[in-house]
Structure formats: structure tokens, C-alpha cells
Amino acid sequence: MHSPAGIRFSDLIAPPRASAAPAIDRAADGAKRLSPACLCTASRENFLSRVVESDRHRIAPDGDWRRPRRLTRPLDWTCAADAWHAMSKQADDAALSDGAPAAVVSLVRWLQQDGEGIAAPADASPGVPPSPSRHAAACESSEDDEILLRGGRIFTNDPDQPWCDALLVRGRRIVAAGTGEALAMQVRPGARVVELAGRTVIPGFNDAHMHHTPDPTGVRLPIDHSSSWDEAHARIAEACAAAPPGTWIFGTMSEAVTNARDATRTVLDRIAPKHPVILLGITNHTNVVNTEAMRRLGIDDRAPDPVGGWFERVPPYGRLNGRIHEYAQWAPQRCFASMASVEEGAASLRTLGAECLRLGITTLQNMSWTPVRRYVQMLDAAALPIRVRVIRFPPSGPAGRLVHEDIDVGAPASPLVTVEGTKWILDGTWVERGAALGRGYADAPWQTGRENFSRAEIMQMLAESLRSGEHLLLHAIGTATIESVLCCLEAFEPPVDWKQSGFRLEHGDGFTDVQMARARRLGVLVVQNPSHFVLAGQYASRFGTGTRYASFGSLFANGMDVAIGSDGPLNPFLGIWAATTHPANPEEAVDRETAVAAYTWGSAVAEGLQAEKGRLAPGYLADLAVLSADIFSVPAERLPGIESQLTMVDGRIAYESPVR
Incomplete structure (x- = not known):
């Protein structure tokens, strides 16, 4: 690695x-x-x-x-x-x-x-889904297949015709949008007719930013965002008492555990001397491992810091204390993720795919800790009926970034799967006070965050993207990090059309008004994650009152392209609720049509497919969801409970609710 x-x-x-x-x-x-x-x-x-x-x-x-x-x-x-x-x-x-x-x-x-x-091969093991070749054939819709959906309230996302009550689908694409009476006259004999009975229809959700990573064999601790360090202690001890020595024990730390200074290798060694333990940060920017995990993951006390990350060390001898940050934990966490077999990964993906269809998600843009080649093997075995864009998420080492990793993966078996784009992490998050604000945090003025890469390195990332034609995604949360990105974008001569290049900035919580105006001129698209806005108290305590944070509505007001990704709970209706109420900063909330458009067409723009997906208009791919309630009118508190009653992907009905 x-x-x-x-x-x-x-x-x-x-x-x-x-x-x-x-x-x-x-x-x-x-x-x-x-x-x-x-x-x-x-x-x-x-x-x-x-x-x-x-x-x-x-x-x-x-x-x-x-x-x-x-x-x-x-x-x-x-x-x-x-x-x-x-x-x-x-x-x-x-x-x-x-x-x-x-x-x-x-x-x-x-x-x-x-x-x-x-x-x-997948067919050789019981319980593994059909082979990729059969799945690929099954995904091919005949150009003669027709489905008429009529009698609904259809949000097309098309500026020329925002609403209609019927759609005609032929093969993979929408061929007409209008009234049920008019479209019925165009239907061929044998077409399926779906009576919508007044239900709301939207383009399929396109989750532009997620990190699905299948668990390997081991014990996942039942700890969550509210767990204390004492609770985590108790759970680890229980797991050690029940599982044989050598069994992996792992879990996702809460904010409190992530920032607990005594969450170290020494403490974990006392609790679990014979079990490898890896505690994953709630933001995946800080992990904690014990000595046995270090041995399994190949982390040596003499290990040098990689570019973009660092190990915490115990003075004066430099022994690692088990807390590893940013790109220091990239390679070990990817090694850990790689312990999941292809079969386990396929099972995890099938569960994920079923949940996506139930929630009306038709596209995932995933940045997995599992190396790309392995993840594509899992996807081939899982044969999902939804679209998946696999985005490269390379690690780094002491000598630099591994820029060529998995660049030659080849074509996935399924036509619904693509491998495109590369993501780099430029700073941490505000949760562990790692986002580079350019000033002290309100609740810890001595901490300012940290940029993982120099501006020279960012320039190299941009140049690599332009040479390869691959889309570049840069995680940047703090105001200082955003400033570095903008300065680098502006430094190219002759000027580059960054929108045309597919450049994306992930998160952007610390945008200032001046920075937004510059980003709009440069063509920067921002992928935001409204589910983060529910952590209202943490935003306020970290950034402080009187400053802009968790930018969302102002991005639209400045004329920027915006997409939405989950980067947390998968439920897109929870994301819509958070985007339209914005618990952390209500002034940054948007209306529901804006939020749905960002979660569909905006996310299609984020993968360069805005002419193919995200709208229910003639010529667009037929990816859509028929909802259990009207997402545009139900009380806000009911939004997270909405589901899809019928989900269509690539012109095929991939899911229908048992009760409609």
C-alpha cells in the first residue's frame, strides 16, 4: 500500500x-x-x-x-x-x-x-447472486418495452415543464411527458400502465457522496454517536469476554470518544490485550488502534508519517500511542476494509441496494475504504439493479500520494457500474477540530485545524486531473482550506473552465461570501451533506456565533451548482428535511423543490451526466421514484418517514412496495 x-x-x-x-x-x-x-x-x-x-x-x-x-x-x-x-x-x-x-x-x-x-466464480458459492454476465443481460431493457405512468403529480425538474401528470417510458428512456389522456394515444399494444392515483413522482435520488464499506468478519461494537468513552470501554470488554482471542473488534466512535485524549493504544491494550481493536472515528479522520491491531495492520512504532497524515507519539522516544490521523490511517483502514471477502461485500451491497430502492435512490456515488479493484469485484458479484459510480479514494505513503492506484481496473461487468473520478482529503472536519479555519476554534482557541497538503500539492492534483480527464473531488471544509483551493484554481494560465472539467468541492462548510463569489466565477460545484446539519450544537460551539458556517442556502443564492450526498444516514428524506429546516443555521435553509432538484439533477451535474439523468423529460434515462407521500407538502416532521412505493431504474421497475 x-x-x-x-x-x-x-x-x-x-x-x-x-x-x-x-x-x-x-x-x-x-x-x-x-x-x-x-x-x-x-x-x-x-x-x-x-x-x-x-x-x-x-x-x-x-x-x-x-x-x-x-x-x-x-x-x-x-x-x-x-x-x-x-x-x-x-x-x-x-x-x-x-x-x-x-x-x-x-x-x-x-x-x-x-x-x-x-x-x-460467484456461481460456485451457495447464496451468491446470479453471475455478472446474466445480470448484465437482465439489465438491458428492450427498446420495445413500454410503461405508461399516469394520474400522478410528477415533478420533472425540467425548467420548460416542471410538472406533469403522466410519463411514457420506452426502453431505457422517457419518450414523452404530459397528460395521461394525450400519452395514452401514443402507447403501443402490450404496454404496462401504472396508475399513480395522485401519488407524487420525482426523479430518482442520486446520492453524490457516500462511503459504503463492507465490514470484515469480527465483532462490531454497538456504540453510536452518543456513546461515552466509559460505555465504549464496557462494550469492548464484553466483546473480548465472548469472542476468542484474535477476533477483530471494531466500531465507530462518537464525537466524545474521538476527542477523548485517553482513547489510546495503552488503554485499549489493558482492555483487549489479545484482540485486535480498531475504533473508527465518526468522521473517519481519526482512528484509534491497539497494539494487536497495529501488528495485524503492519503499523510499526518506527513508521514515518505519510504525506497528508500523522501518528501521535509518546515523548520522548516516539512510540506510537495508537491515535492515527488523516492519511496515516488511510492505509491501515483500507487494509482492514480489505479483510471483507468478495462474498461478504456482495451480501452487504445487496442489503444496501435493497434499502436504496425502498428509499427511491437510483444512483450511488461511492468513495469506499475498500480498494477499488476489490469493490468492483464485490459489485460484480452483487449484481445490483441500481447505478453505482465508484470513485477512487487513494492513500498516501511517506514518499507521496499513490496517484496511480487502481487506475487500470478495467470495465465492470454491469453496465450500471462505472469507475470514474479521484478524491483527495485536504483537511479534517469540525467534529475533531481538524478543518483548517485560519483562526482558533470558538471552543478551543488554541486549535486552528490543519491542511493536509500544500498548495503546490493541490496544484499537482489539479494538473493530474486535467491531464487524465478524470473528475477531481477535493474535500475542503475550513475557510483556510477553501482559500487554498480557490487560489490554486485561479493560478492556472490560461484560465481553466473548471465546471467543464468536472471539478467538485466536497462540503465547504466554511465558505465566506467573498469566497462563494470567486467559486461561482470559477465554475466550482459544491456537494453538501445536509444530514450533518442535525449536529446543530457542535456547529455552533466549534465555529462560534456571528460567523457563517454550514453554508447551504447561500450557495444557491450565489448562483453556484450544488449537489447533495448523504455522507451519513442513507435516508434521502432525512436529508431533505435537514436541507429545508437546517437545524444548525435556519437562515441557510432552502425550499423543498430546490432541495429535491439538488439531490437529483444537481447530483447528476456532479458526475457530468446532467444531460442523461436527474430530470423526467424526453430523452432522459427513466430513473424515478413514486413516493408514499407528497414530499412537497407533508409537514416537515413527516418527511423522514416517506418511502418509495415504486422505483424505476434504467426503464425497468426495480422495486414495488408490497402494499400500494
């Missing part, structure tokens, strides 16, 4: 050609040149010993949160397992007898004894 900047990991561990053994030697030689952050960088002997050790705890789930879920097949645990899989499958007796080390012989023979095989 810590390969030198500009070197692709796939170049270091290319699959074998003529013989397995020489390729394994090349893989190991390449791996030795890297810092050990994952099993993919381990020596052959260390790799084998660690995966065999991990295979000791096969425990069936019994519904008790303290018991680990089923064990993933351990060779699926590495973030670059493809090369090992290819080697094991291509190795034969001739190759093995050609001087391969004893550890490799043992590894291959162990694999050969596994009836399923480590990299078995």
Missing part, C-alpha cells in the same frame, strides 16, 4: 505468465521494497503464517453482537490479493517442483484442498 509515488502496485506484483514460482519471487521481491501496511506487502512466509493464524476462529453467528460473524476466507483479506489468487490458480506440480520455497508449496497445496477455491 505504500508504494513510491508514481509506481503502480500492479506493476510490482504482476500475475505470472510461464511459471508460477518466478512470478511469486518477483511479487515477493517487489513487496519487500514496500513498507508493510497489509498482507499484500508481506514476505511469502509472513503472508502464509498470518493468514493461517487468522483461520483459527471459525464461529457460526448466533445473533449475539458479541460473537464474530462468519470468517472470510483469509486469502481474500489482502488489498492486492488478485496476484496471489492468479499465482495459486496457475501453479501446478511442475511449477512447484521448480524450486518454489516450502512456504509457497504449503500455500498452494492448502489452496488446492479448498473445495471452493479462493477466487471461485
